[in-house]
Amino acid sequence: xxxxxxxxxxxxxxxxxxxxxxxxxxxxxxxxxxxxxxxxxxxxxxxxxxxxxxxxxxxxxxxxxxxxxxxxxxxxxxxxxxxxxxxxxxxxxxxxxxxxxxxxxxxxxxxxxxxxxxxxxxxxxxxxxxxxxxxxxxxxxxxxxxxxxxxxxxxxxxxxxxxxxxxxxxxxxxxxxxxxxxxxxxxxxxxxxxxxxxxxxxxxxxxxxxxxxxxxxx
Amino acid sequence: xxxxxxxxxxxxxxxxxxxxxxxxxxxxxxxxxxxxxxxxxxxxxxxxxxxxxxxxxxxxxxxxxxxxxxxxxxxxxxxxxxxxxxxxxxxxxxxxxxxxxxxxxxxxxxxxxxxxxxxxxxxxxxxxxxxxxxxxxxxxxxxxxxxxxxxxxxxxxxxxxxxxxxxxxxxxxxxxxxxxxxxxxxxxxxxxxxxxxxxxxxxxxxxxxxxxxxxxxxxxxxxxxxxxxxxxxxxxxxxxxxxxxxxxxxxxxxxxxxxxxxxxxxxxxxxxxxxxxxxxxxxxxxxxxxxxxxxxxxxxxxxxxxxxxxxxxxxxxxxxxxxxxxxxxxxxxxxxxxxxxxxxxxxxxxxxxxxxxxxxxxxxxxxxxxxxxxxxxxxxxxxxxxxxxxxxxxxxxxxxxxxxxxxxxxxxxxxxxxxxxxxxxxxxxxxxxxxxxxxxxxxxxxxxxxxxxxxxx
Numbered sequence: 001x002x003x004x005x006x007x008x009x010x011x012x013x014x015x016x017x018x019x020x021x022x023x024x025x026x027x028x029x030x031x032x033x034x035x036x037x038x039x040x041x042x043x044x045x046x047x048x049x050x051x052x053x054x055x056x057x058x059x060x061x062x063x064x065x066x067x068x069x070x071x072x073x074x075x076x077x078x079x080x081x082x083x084x085x086x087x088x089x090x091x092x093x094x095x096x097x098x099x100x101x102x103x104x105x106x107x108x109x110x111x112x113x114x115x116x117x118x119x120x121x122x123x124x125x126x127x128x129x130x131x132x133x134x135x136x137x138x139x140x141x142x143x144x145x146x147x148x149x150x151x152x153x154x155x156x157x158x159x160x161x162x163x164x165x166x167x168x169x170x171x172x173x174x175x176x177x178x179x180x181x182x183x184x185x186x187x188x189x190x191x192x193x194x195x196x197x198x199x200x201x202x203x204x205x206x207x208x209x210x211x212x213x214x215x216x217x218x
Numbered sequence: 219x220x221x222x223x224x225x226x227x228x229x230x231x232x233x234x235x236x237x238x239x240x241x242x243x244x245x246x247x248x249x250x251x252x253x254x255x256x257x258x259x260x261x262x263x264x265x266x267x268x269x270x271x272x273x274x275x276x277x278x279x280x281x282x283x284x285x286x287x288x289x290x291x292x293x294x295x296x297x298x299x300x301x302x303x304x305x306x307x308x309x310x311x312x313x314x315x316x317x318x319x320x321x322x323x324x325x326x327x328x329x330x331x332x333x334x335x336x337x338x339x340x341x342x343x344x345x346x347x348x349x350x351x352x353x354x355x356x357x358x359x360x361x362x363x364x365x366x367x368x369x370x371x372x373x374x375x376x377x378x379x380x381x382x383x384x385x386x387x388x389x390x391x392x393x394x395x396x397x398x399x400x401x402x403x404x405x406x407x408x409x410x411x412x413x414x415x416x417x418x419x420x421x422x423x424x425x426x427x428x429x430x431x432x433x434x435x436x437x438x439x440x441x442x443x444x445x446x447x448x449x450x451x452x453x454x455x456x457x458x459x460x461x462x463x464x465x466x467x468x469x470x471x472x473x474x475x476x477x478x479x480x481x482x483x484x485x486x487x488x489x490x491x492x493x494x495x496x497x498x499x500x501x502x503x504x505x506x507x508x509x510x511x512x513x514x515x516x517x518x519x520x521x522x523x524x525x526x527x528x529x530x531x532x533x534x535x536x537x538x539x540x541x542x543x544x545x546x547x548x549x550x551x552x553x554x555x556x557x558x559x560x561x562x563x564x565x566x567x568x569x570x571x572x573x574x575x576x577x578x579x580x581x582x583x584x585x586x587x588x589x590x591x592x593x594x595x596x597x598x599x600x601x602x603x604x605x606x607x608x609x610x611x612x613x614x615x616x617x618x619x620x621x622x623x624x625x626x627x628x629x630x631x632x633x634x635x636x637x638x639x640x641x642x643x644x645x646x647x648x649x650x651x652x653x654x655x656x657x658x659x660x661x662x663x664x665x666x667x668x669x670x671x672x673x674x675x
Contacts, residue, residue, distance in 0.1 A: 009497040015504035022508065084496055110503030112511055
């Protein structure tokens, strides 16, 4: 597929291009700041966008803002946002724009195969949420009673589900059969009182919404 | 610490300091004033002031006489020394009395007793010696002589205090006394032809008593207020308050500048880490990821280079935060290291040797030198610089360059920030930079010894 990459560090931009090229993707533009990203997307109409959060000119969250703006203009454009830090609110803002979005820590790129899989998932209209975001949501100190009803395996499946993986992806990641995954997912959704969701993205939203909801202090 | 607290307290009181004084009571209208205790307070102030003032006069005259008579024996000297000291004692009482008439603080212009005790070398010796020493210190203080200058005319004024008090009381008492006299069978004569012999005749005159009383009240309050204002002006001394105000302003300003400087520094470190080490490490991870896929020796070699670059970056950053050579080898060695890295040739003369000041001083001096050398290399156009480090009563570090001079402390934040950092340790920064050069930056810090054996472990 054809990609536009936005990343202000030349070193990382080159590294990313190299990895993507290695997997047969075409990087039609590599840019270093948010305005250039908007221009490049208008010019090349890529299949997918990969962008950094912190970029010039302000070195704040320009990349994320540009991503949200692009999503508003072209809701069907898949965007993968890479970040040096995990910020749950960033992930939430991105998810709110619909499916075909991803939010990953930059160092996930090092797991080249996993990274490209996540990228391809996003490009195909799926979702990719960094395991760190999920881990933090799961590890909040006031864990609801419902979560404690899950078996350890079900918790693993829940985490993978929240990251945006499909049943097939979960099966591969946990090295179990897809039928077993389907069984676990159904059990999790029942225990957590979540409605069965028609597609993966809605399923992610439901799970994340469940994990993010404010909990009563006991 | 305690002086800081005092400063803060004073500042907090300032807005209400004018509330509740005798002048305000006077300004508050006759009904409020006459119905209050203020006239009585004013009367008490005048009577006590009169007694104190005259009493001091007799004491002082006595001391002078004794002093002159006994001068040859030496006791006379002590007696004479007691004269200004007694004036200081009177001034202390006067300051305390000020609070009868207004609630404002009346701090003494003298050094605090605790400070004085600390300054006193070796608190040993018997009680008489200590008392003599205290007496001598009092005599030397300029504030004492101001107080003596107050006490003498005050003695004269205190006669006026007593006079007004007595006349006022007399006026108030006059008509009741007249009634008493008439009832007792005597007669009262109010001038030519007005002779009162019966109580009924006196009664209309009795109506004058409230008028006299009101008059006396105003008289007492006005005089007492004026006397208190005079005493405050002379004895409380605007010197100290102004000085404290100025110091408070400066402390507040420099604290704000320091807080800003810390914030800027934190941002710089965050940015350095983000743009430097973090990016490089991420790049390293990517390269390793690719290398894992392809098992390509060239990629592994690149990864190693990237790892080295990260390390170098981190090393520079850590040195910017706190150079380890400073902790391990001291200021001289750290300045040498700075000199080696400087873009300019720098000659270092380390006069400290094995002596080491407290670590905080070393750090403050080190960063001052670093900043001065950076400025010299960047802005001065100098061809060389020299750093001299000396110990003693003070830790002094001089950075001299042969550049074009004209350095302006207000131009960049660098020098002001440095001065603030030094000020924290009671030190200062002197800058001499005439146009055409040379520029000399001199850092002076009061010496405090470092811990023994530090850095040798």
